[in-house]
Amino acid sequence: MNKLKVTGVLACIVLLVSHLSHASSILSGDDGYRLWLKYDYISHLEQRASYSQQLSHWHVAGNSSTDKVIRQELTYAFSSMLGNQAVDSQQGDASLLVANLAELPEALRNNATDGKEFKTDEDYLIYGFSENGQKKVLITGKTDVATLYGTYHLLRLVQTRQSIVSLNIFSSPKISVRVLNHWDNLDRHVERGYAGQSIWDWHKLPELIYQRYHDYARANASVGINGTVLNNVNADPLILTPQYLEKVKALAEVFRSYGMKVYLSVKFSSPQLIGGLETSDPTKPEVLAWWKQKSKEIYAEIPDFGGFLVKANSEGQPGPGDFGRTHAQGANMLAEALAPHGGIVMWRAFVYANEKNEERSKQAYSEFKPLDGKFLPNVLVQVKNGPIDFQPREPISPLFGATPNTPLMMEFQITQEYLGFSTHNVYLGPMYKEVLSTDTYAKGKGSTVAKVVDGSLFQNNISGMAGVSNIGSDRNWTGNVLLQSNWYAFGRLAWDHELSSEEIAQEWTQMTLTQNTQAVDKIVNLLMSSRETTVNYMTPLGLHHIMDEGHHYGPGPWIKDLGREDWTSVYYHKADEQGIGFDRSPSGVNAVAQYHEPLRSRLADPSTTPEEFLLWFHHLPWDYSIKSSGRSLWNELVHRYYQGASEVEEMAKQWSELQPWIDPLLFAQQTMVFNIHQQEAKWWRDACVSYFQSFAKRPLPDGLTPPAHPLDYYQNMKFPNAPGRGD
Amino acid sequence: MNKLKVTGVLACIVLLVSHLSHASSILSGDDGYRLWLKYDYISHLEQRASYSQQLSHWHVAGNSSTDKVIRQELTYAFSSMLGNQAVDSQQGDASLLVANLAELPEALRNNATDGKEFKTDEDYLIYGFSENGQKKVLITGKTDVATLYGTYHLLRLVQTRQSIVSLNIFSSPKISVRVLNHWDNLDRHVERGYAGQSIWDWHKLPELIYQRYHDYARANASVGINGTVLNNVNADPLILTPQYLEKVKALAEVFRSYGMKVYLSVKFSSPQLIGGLETSDPTKPEVLAWWKQKSKEIYAEIPDFGGFLVKANSEGQPGPGDFGRTHAQGANMLAEALAPHGGIVMWRAFVYANEKNEERSKQAYSEFKPLDGKFLPNVLVQVKNGPIDFQPREPISPLFGATPNTPLMMEFQITQEYLGFSTHNVYLGPMYKEVLSTDTYAKGKGSTVAKVVDGSLFQNNISGMAGVSNIGSDRNWTGNVLLQSNWYAFGRLAWDHELSSEEIAQEWTQMTLTQNTQAVDKIVNLLMSSRETTVNYMTPLGLHHIMDEGHHYGPGPWIKDLGREDWTSVYYHKADEQGIGFDRSPSGVNAVAQYHEPLRSRLADPSTTPEEFLLWFHHLPWDYSIKSSGRSLWNELVHRYYQGASEVEEMAKQWSELQPWIDPLLFAQQTMVFNIHQQEAKWWRDACVSYFQSFAKRPLPDGLTPPAHPLDYYQNMKFPNAPGRGD
CATH class of the missing domain: 3.20.20.80 (Glycosidases)
Incomplete structure (x- = not known):
C-alpha cells in the first residue's frame, strides 16, 4: 500500500484515503512518535528539486544488517521529504553512494580519504566529488555503522535545509x-x-x-x-x-x-x-x-x-x-x-x-x-x-x-x-x-x-x-x-x-517542530532560556535539594526529620533568622578545598563566588548585598523566584503565538503542558517565598503579588501517587 | 492538511507524502490503535458508489456537544471509507439525517415512529424513507446520545458491507x-x-x-x-x-x-x-x-x-x-x-x-x-x-x-x-x-x-x-x-x-482486520473455537483455579500451603491416587443445593452432570468412564490437554495463512503473539499432565509425546515480575 508507483487521480484518492485511515483519531495529527526523524515533506519547490537531483539515485554497497537499515532509512526519508520514489540504483548511476572503505574503488578511496585519519570504527566521511561531469556524494568509514552515522548526518543536513553540495565533512566521536x-x-x-x-x-x-x-x-x-x-x-x-x-x-x-x-x-x-x-x-x-x-x-x-x-x-x-x-x-x-x-x-x-x-x-x-x-x-x-x-x-x-x-x-x-x-x-x-x-x-x-x-x-x-x-x-x-x-x-x-x-x-x-524561520527562532529562544528560568523559580542563587521528599515533586523546603539528615531540605538550605545557605567555605565544611586553585580560592570567598553558586558555598545574612543588582539577599531571592515564574508565563505566551506553524494536535497537547508548567512555577515561587519569609521576616519587595495561600497550605499538599518513585 | 479539497497530481503527491510522513515507523502499518473504528477505504467500486450515493450528503440537526461528536465521526468515517469529502448539508438536501425526535418535522416524526415505543433515552431508530423521489435515511431517538448510538449502528452496517436501503431498525438496550x-x-x-x-x-x-x-x-x-x-x-x-x-x-x-x-x-x-x-x-x-x-x-x-x-x-x-x-x-x-x-x-x-x-x-x-x-x-x-x-x-x-x-x-x-x-x-x-x-x-x-x-x-x-x-x-x-x-x-x-x-x-x-470473505471465515472460526481450546489446555473437565499463585500466570496445580486453603490449587482439584475433582455433590460440600431443580439434581449426579463441569462437582476415580468418548477419566484428561495444545498450533497455522489479507505490521506482531501462545499452551499441557500423572500413576495414552521436562522443572519456574499483580 505504501508503494509509490501509482499515478493518476484515482490512485491519488486511494492513497489520500489510506492516509486518513491511518490517522490515529478524528483529530489526526502529529503525536510526537516520530521524534526528530519526522522527515516532513519539503514544501519549498526549488529546495525540493535541488535535493531531489542529488538524492534521487542512491546506492548502498554491501548487504549487512546495517546496510539494510541504511537502505530502509533512505527509502523512507527520501520518499517522505522529496515525495518521489527513492531509487536504489546501481553503484555507477548513483549520485549518492554509501559504502565502507573496503567496498570503495581504490582511486575513489584514495581521493576521498586524502589527509584524513580514521581513528575509530565510527569515524565517517561525507565527501562530495564529480564523476563524468556528475556531482556525487560519498558516505564512508571503516565500518557499516560509521556509514550509518554519516547517513544520518546527511539526512540531518536535508532536514535542516542545508546545502549538500561539495561536502567534505569528516567526523570522529570525541567520546567512545x-x-x-x-x-x-x-x-x-x-x-x-x-x-x-x-x-x-x-x-x-x-x-x-x-x-x-x-x-x-x-x-x-x-x-x-x-x-x-x-x-x-x-x-x-x-x-x-x-x-x-x-x-x-x-x-x-x-x-x-x-x-x-x-x-x-x-x-x-x-x-x-x-x-x-x-x-x-x-x-x-x-x-x-x-x-x-x-x-x-x-x-x-x-x-x-x-x-x-x-x-x-x-x-x-x-x-x-x-x-x-x-x-x-x-x-x-x-x-x-x-x-x-x-x-x-x-x-x-x-x-x-x-x-x-x-x-x-x-x-x-x-x-x-x-x-x-x-x-x-x-x-x-x-x-x-x-x-x-x-x-x-x-x-x-x-x-x-x-x-x-x-x-x-x-x-x-x-x-x-x-x-x-x-x-x-x-x-x-x-x-x-x-x-x-x-x-x-x-x-x-x-x-x-x-x-x-x-x-x-x-x-x-x-x-x-x-x-x-x-x-x-x-x-x-x-x-x-x-x-x-x-x-x-x-x-x-x-x-x-x-x-x-x-x-x-x-x-x-x-x-x-517546524521549518518556519520565525517560529524556529522563537522556539530556540524559548528553549535556550528555559533552564535558567527553572533555576530561578526552583533553586535560585545556589539553593539545592529543596524538593518535596521521596518523589521530589514540587517544593519542599520545609522537609526535615527524615531517616538521614542529608535527605532533608533544611540540611541543605540552613535558613534561619540570620540568613541562608550552606557554608562549604573554609569557615564551614570546606568542600571548596576539593577544587583546584584558583577555583578553590574563588569559591571560598562570597565576593568572588559566582552568584549562581552563592548559597551553595556560603551561609549569608539576609541583608547581604548582591553585587550584580545591589539588592539585599532577601530581595534578590524573592526577585528571582518571581522572575522565574513570570518567565514561564512568557514562555507559554510565546508558545501560544506559534499556532500557525505547529501541527494542531501537537500544539494543543503542548499548550496543556504549558498550563501545568505555569501553575507549578507559581506554586514553587509561592511555597518557597512563604517558607523563607518565615525566617527572613522581611516584607516582599514592593509591587509583588503575595503568595496565594498561607504557608501551611503548601506544606499540607501531599502526592503519594507522584510518578517515578524510587525503590 | 487533512482537508480533502485538493485535486490534481501535485496535490496528490503532497498528500501521498504526508501520508507516509505520518507513518509511525519505517515499517509503517496498522498498529491497532483505531480498534474497530478503522474505517478502511471501501475498495470495491460498486459498493463504494452505492454507499456514496446514500451518504455523501448528510445533516446533523442541533449543536450539542454530542451532535458535534456525531458530525466529527461522520466526516472522518465517510472520508476514510468513501474517499470523498463528506458534506454536512442543509437538512432538506441531505440523504442522511441525524436528529432527535424533538428536532424532526412532525410528519416525518409521525411516520418514522409509527408503532414504535421509545422506552429509554437510548433507544434509536434508523428509518429509510423517500422524499421527493429521493431515498433517505433518518437516525433518531429521544436524545442526542440515542442518535449517536444509531450513527454507530449505521456506520457498522457500512463497515460490514450491509445494505442501507429501506432500513427500519429500532433498537433498545436490554440492560440499562x-x-x-x-x-x-x-x-x-x-x-x-x-x-x-x-x-x-x-x-x-x-x-x-x-x-x-x-x-x-x-x-x-x-x-x-x-x-x-x-x-x-x-x-x-x-x-x-x-x-x-x-x-x-x-x-x-x-x-x-x-x-x-x-x-x-x-x-x-x-x-x-x-x-x-x-x-x-x-x-x-x-x-x-x-x-x-x-x-x-x-x-x-x-x-x-x-x-x-x-x-x-x-x-x-x-x-x-x-x-x-x-x-x-x-x-x-x-x-x-x-x-x-x-x-x-x-x-x-x-x-x-x-x-x-x-x-x-x-x-x-x-x-x-x-x-x-x-x-x-x-x-x-x-x-x-x-x-x-x-x-x-x-x-x-x-x-x-x-x-x-x-x-x-x-x-x-x-x-x-x-x-x-x-x-x-x-x-x-x-x-x-x-x-x-x-x-x-x-x-x-x-x-x-x-x-x-x-x-x-x-x-x-x-x-x-x-x-x-x-x-x-x-x-x-x-x-x-x-x-x-x-x-x-x-x-x-x-x-x-x-x-x-x-x-x-x-x-x-x-x-x-479484513474484508476478504475467505479470511473473515477463517478468523471467525479461529475465534469461535479459541475459548474451548483454552479450557482444554488449561482446565478441562471442570478443573479450576490451578494457575500459579498470586499472579496467576502459567500452570500451578501443585500450589499448596498458602495463607488460605482456598487460595491453593490442591484445594480445588483434590487429586490423589484414587482420583480427582471437588465433590460439591450432596455427598460432599453439597454446593449443588444452591441451584434450582432440575439443575440441582442433574449436577448432583456425575452421570447427568455435563462433562465440562464433571470435576467441578465430583471427585471421580481415574478409571471413571467418560460417557462421550468411552475413555477413562485419566485418558480423557490427558487427551484434552493434548487436544488443546494441538488446537493452538492449528490456530497459529490458520493465522499464518492469512498473510495476504492482513496489514503487514499487524500480521507480523500477531504472529509473534501466536508463537508465545503455542509455547505456553504446551507448557500448560506438559506441566499439568506431569503433575496429575504423579497421582494417577498411569501411562500416557499411546502416541502422545511425553512432556519435555520432568515435573520439578515446571515447579521451579518463577515469575516474580509477571504483570498485573494484585495489591
Whole structure:
C-alpha cells in the first residue's frame, strides 16, 4: 500500500484515503512518535528539486544488517521529504553512494580519504566529488555503522535545509562510550521516569519484538548514541539469570544493526542472591570464578555485549565495602571477568554513607581520589555532573580533574527528577554545556570538564558519557514533545561536546517542530532560556535539594526529620533568622578545598563566588548585598523566584503565538503542558517565598503579588501517587 | 492538511507524502490503535458508489456537544471509507439525517415512529424513507446520545458491507447500566492488567486531556457502553478527595458527550481514612452525613455522576461487617446518600471469608440470599458469572435466580487474569453467551441468566452488566489486537444479549482486520473455537483455579500451603491416587443445593452432570468412564490437554495463512503473539499432565509425546515480575 508507483487521480484518492485511515483519531495529527526523524515533506519547490537531483539515485554497497537499515532509512526519508520514489540504483548511476572503505574503488578511496585519519570504527566521511561531469556524494568509514552515522548526518543536513553540495565533512566521536542509562525495573516501573512505563516489555520478550525497539535504536543511532544500559542501577539480580538473559539477547539482536551495544546494571551481591555462593567478597576466588563464568555465559549469547554498570555501597546497595574491600577491588574483579571478552565496567562514584561523618558533597571525592590509578584499564568511574544529585544547578563534581590516572565518565540526567518532571519545559543543552565547559584548572587554565571526560587532558584510553534516560512508553517517548530535545542534545554532545547548545536546539526544532524561520527562532529562544528560568523559580542563587521528599515533586523546603539528615531540605538550605545557605567555605565544611586553585580560592570567598553558586558555598545574612543588582539577599531571592515564574508565563505566551506553524494536535497537547508548567512555577515561587519569609521576616519587595495561600497550605499538599518513585 | 479539497497530481503527491510522513515507523502499518473504528477505504467500486450515493450528503440537526461528536465521526468515517469529502448539508438536501425526535418535522416524526415505543433515552431508530423521489435515511431517538448510538449502528452496517436501503431498525438496550470496571490504581498500575499501565494519567489530570480519552469514549459509545468505573475495586480512598475529584471531573467532561457516565470505586472506610471520623459504621448518623456531604460535593461538580462500586468485606477490604452490619446496611447507606442525585450503588457479591467454615463457592449465596429484598431501589448487587473467580469455565453463580427482589448485575471479566494474560488468543464471546443462556430454572424452564440480569424475569427496575476492562496504555489498547474483540463483544452483548457470539465475531473481524470473505471465515472460526481450546489446555473437565499463585500466570496445580486453603490449587482439584475433582455433590460440600431443580439434581449426579463441569462437582476415580468418548477419566484428561495444545498450533497455522489479507505490521506482531501462545499452551499441557500423572500413576495414552521436562522443572519456574499483580 505504501508503494509509490501509482499515478493518476484515482490512485491519488486511494492513497489520500489510506492516509486518513491511518490517522490515529478524528483529530489526526502529529503525536510526537516520530521524534526528530519526522522527515516532513519539503514544501519549498526549488529546495525540493535541488535535493531531489542529488538524492534521487542512491546506492548502498554491501548487504549487512546495517546496510539494510541504511537502505530502509533512505527509502523512507527520501520518499517522505522529496515525495518521489527513492531509487536504489546501481553503484555507477548513483549520485549518492554509501559504502565502507573496503567496498570503495581504490582511486575513489584514495581521493576521498586524502589527509584524513580514521581513528575509530565510527569515524565517517561525507565527501562530495564529480564523476563524468556528475556531482556525487560519498558516505564512508571503516565500518557499516560509521556509514550509518554519516547517513544520518546527511539526512540531518536535508532536514535542516542545508546545502549538500561539495561536502567534505569528516567526523570522529570525541567520546567512545556514549550510552543511555535506563533506570527501568523488571516490572516496567521506571525509577524517576515521567513518560509512562518502561519501553521494555520483559514479560513478552524474547518472542515479541515491537517495532518500537527498532525505532528506539534508529533514534539513538541518528544522534550517535552507541549503547544502552537496559535496567536500573538499583539492580534486580534476576537480570543475570538465563530467563532474563535470553530477553536481553533479543534486544541486543535488534540494536546490533544500529551500532548499539547492550549493557546491564548488576547487583554486586548477585553471587549470593542468584549464584548460591555464601559471599560476594571480590577477593574470594569462587566469587571471581562466578563472575567469569557468568560473563562467559553472556558473551556466548551476545558476542558484542558492552559490560556492566554498578551502583555499589550507595543508598543501600550492596558493594565491596560490605566485605571490607575498596571500590577498586570490586570494580577490578568485574573488569577481570569482562576483559577477555572486551567488556567494560562503569562503576558509579555516587556514594555517600550515613556512617561517615563527612558532608555529603565531599564524600565521592574522599572515597575515590585515593583510589586513583588503582583501577584496571577497562574500568570507567561514572561521576554525576555535580557533587550532590542532579539539581537544577550544581557546581561541578570536584572529582573531575582529581584523578589523572583514572578515566571518569560523565553521568548526566536527562530525565527531570529534580526539574519538575515531564511537565516543566526545560531544555538541558545549556546545563550540559555549562558543566562541560567549566574549567577544573587540573592542569592549569583550559582544563575543562569536557577534556577530562573525553580523555584528552590525561590521555585516557577510554572515555564515556552516560545520560539517565527520559524515555518511557508514552506515545511521544518523553511525556512532552519538547523534552525530546534533551535526549537529542545528550546524544549530539556525547559525540561532539564542542557543538553549541543553541545550534543543537535549532537543528532539533527544525527536524521536530517546524521549518518556519520565525517560529524556529522563537522556539530556540524559548528553549535556550528555559533552564535558567527553572533555576530561578526552583533553586535560585545556589539553593539545592529543596524538593518535596521521596518523589521530589514540587517544593519542599520545609522537609526535615527524615531517616538521614542529608535527605532533608533544611540540611541543605540552613535558613534561619540570620540568613541562608550552606557554608562549604573554609569557615564551614570546606568542600571548596576539593577544587583546584584558583577555583578553590574563588569559591571560598562570597565576593568572588559566582552568584549562581552563592548559597551553595556560603551561609549569608539576609541583608547581604548582591553585587550584580545591589539588592539585599532577601530581595534578590524573592526577585528571582518571581522572575522565574513570570518567565514561564512568557514562555507559554510565546508558545501560544506559534499556532500557525505547529501541527494542531501537537500544539494543543503542548499548550496543556504549558498550563501545568505555569501553575507549578507559581506554586514553587509561592511555597518557597512563604517558607523563607518565615525566617527572613522581611516584607516582599514592593509591587509583588503575595503568595496565594498561607504557608501551611503548601506544606499540607501531599502526592503519594507522584510518578517515578524510587525503590 | 487533512482537508480533502485538493485535486490534481501535485496535490496528490503532497498528500501521498504526508501520508507516509505520518507513518509511525519505517515499517509503517496498522498498529491497532483505531480498534474497530478503522474505517478502511471501501475498495470495491460498486459498493463504494452505492454507499456514496446514500451518504455523501448528510445533516446533523442541533449543536450539542454530542451532535458535534456525531458530525466529527461522520466526516472522518465517510472520508476514510468513501474517499470523498463528506458534506454536512442543509437538512432538506441531505440523504442522511441525524436528529432527535424533538428536532424532526412532525410528519416525518409521525411516520418514522409509527408503532414504535421509545422506552429509554437510548433507544434509536434508523428509518429509510423517500422524499421527493429521493431515498433517505433518518437516525433518531429521544436524545442526542440515542442518535449517536444509531450513527454507530449505521456506520457498522457500512463497515460490514450491509445494505442501507429501506432500513427500519429500532433498537433498545436490554440492560440499562453497561459499564467497564477498570481495576486501575492511582499510580497507574492496573491490577490484572496485561496491556501496559492505566490509560488514566492521574498525575497530569485535570489539565492534560489526551486525545486517547476521546478515542476511548468513541470506542465505548460505538458498542453502547454507557459508563465506566475509573478505579480499582481495591479502592484508594484518595479518589474521593478534592485533589482527585477534579481529575475525575475532567474525565467526566470528556465522556459526557459520548453518553458515558463516570462511576468510582470507593473504600468503605473512607470516612475514617480521609474524613477524620472515628468510625465508618453505616448505622452512625455522622457516617451517613459524611457520605451525603461527599455525594453532594461530587454532584456539584459532576451532575451526571453515575455512582459507587464497592468491594466490601472481601479479600481484606473493609466493609459493614467490620461493624457488625450487613451488606444491605452498608449498601443502603451509600444508596441513601446517592439517591437524591440519581446515583446508584453497585455492591459486589464477591465475598468469601477465611473465618467462615463454608466452602468458598457457596459463600456469596449464603451471604446474599438472606438479604434479598433488603436493598434500596438504587442498589444493584454485582455478581461474578461463576461462584469462584473468573475461571476459563465455571458453572453459573447460584445467586442468579435466587433473589427475586434484588436486581443482580452481571460481572464478566474481559481481562484475562486466569486465561493466559494478553498472549493467549481467546475470544470470550462464547463464554459470555454460555453464561447468559444458562437456565437457572428459577421460575421454571427458560429462566435464563440473561433474563435475571436484564430484569425481565423478576421485573426489576434497573439492570446492569459490568466488564472488567482489558484496556491499557499499549498502543493497541488490549496488548493483542485479537483481544479487542472481547471489549467489543462485551459491549455488544450488554446492549443486546440475544446477538450470537458468532455474528459479533464476524462484525468485529470485518471492522478490524479484513474484508476478504475467505479470511473473515477463517478468523471467525479461529475465534469461535479459541475459548474451548483454552479450557482444554488449561482446565478441562471442570478443573479450576490451578494457575500459579498470586499472579496467576502459567500452570500451578501443585500450589499448596498458602495463607488460605482456598487460595491453593490442591484445594480445588483434590487429586490423589484414587482420583480427582471437588465433590460439591450432596455427598460432599453439597454446593449443588444452591441451584434450582432440575439443575440441582442433574449436577448432583456425575452421570447427568455435563462433562465440562464433571470435576467441578465430583471427585471421580481415574478409571471413571467418560460417557462421550468411552475413555477413562485419566485418558480423557490427558487427551484434552493434548487436544488443546494441538488446537493452538492449528490456530497459529490458520493465522499464518492469512498473510495476504492482513496489514503487514499487524500480521507480523500477531504472529509473534501466536508463537508465545503455542509455547505456553504446551507448557500448560506438559506441566499439568506431569503433575496429575504423579497421582494417577498411569501411562500416557499411546502416541502422545511425553512432556519435555520432568515435573520439578515446571515447579521451579518463577515469575516474580509477571504483570498485573494484585495489591
